[in-house]
Amino acid sequence: GYIYPEDKVRSSLESIWKYNWTPDVTAQNKAHPPLRWFISPGEAGIFTCTWPKSKHLSKGVLYKNEVWTGIEYQVAGHMVAEGKVQEALVICRAVHDRYAPGKHNPWNEVECGDHYARGMASWGVYLSLLGFQYHGPKGILTFDPKLNPEDFRAAFTTAKGWGTYSRTIGDKGPIARIDLQWGELELNQLTVPTGEAKSGFEVTLNGRRLPAQFQIDGDFVEIEFPEGLRMKAGEGLELTV
DSSP, X not given: OOSSOHHHHHHHHHHHHHHTEESOOHXXXXXXXXXXXXXXXXXXXXXXXXXXXXXXOOSSOTTTTOBOHHHHHHHHHHHHHTTOHHHHHHHHHHHHHHTOTTTSOXXXXXXXXXXXXXXXXXXXXXXXXXXXXXETTTTEEEOOOOSSTTEEEEEEEOSSEEEEEEEEEETTEEEEEEEXXXXXXXXXXXXXXXXXXXSOOXXXXXXXXXXXXXXXXXXXXXXXXXXXXXXXXXXXXXXXO
């Protein structure tokens, strides 16, 4: 949930988009040259700091005029979580274009140094687009895809295994499927989007119907497994209507 007031979180993201994002860093970098250059004139990015309503702070805040992919990905992931998917994809596309093979190494988004860890914040964007939530000890798993939800497939990882989650709209309603590729997965509750369906659900493991309880919560269905469920590699769990 929210640590800070929800309205302040949203207004902060809107301000970052308005005052820190730019489709071309040329003018700002010319007026305020960065200490280190991780972006070239003509490229898009998010500045670490700007002062849109007061004098630019010339001293202190050492890296204020720089552009870091780690911050950009963090902002993009947060924007996806707040429903600002288009803005998030624009930010990610800017990083993608900046590190295109014709200019740089796409596997080394430099900031501070080569292969710097902060760029791994890109994983947060992926998790947000997947709408992934997981509580290992409680065996709770949630998916809420934010991109192409009618025809979606993506990988996920858990404490003891990994696999793919997919969702398609079949003739009889939405179908959610988990295919475990490696390890095992212990589940007590699975939550997925329902589409327009509100009843008539059935869940199977490798085609065998499982005892389960279904509860509708808005646009989602919470599937409770009273006896618990332990999936093994190679098994497929499917929700049908």
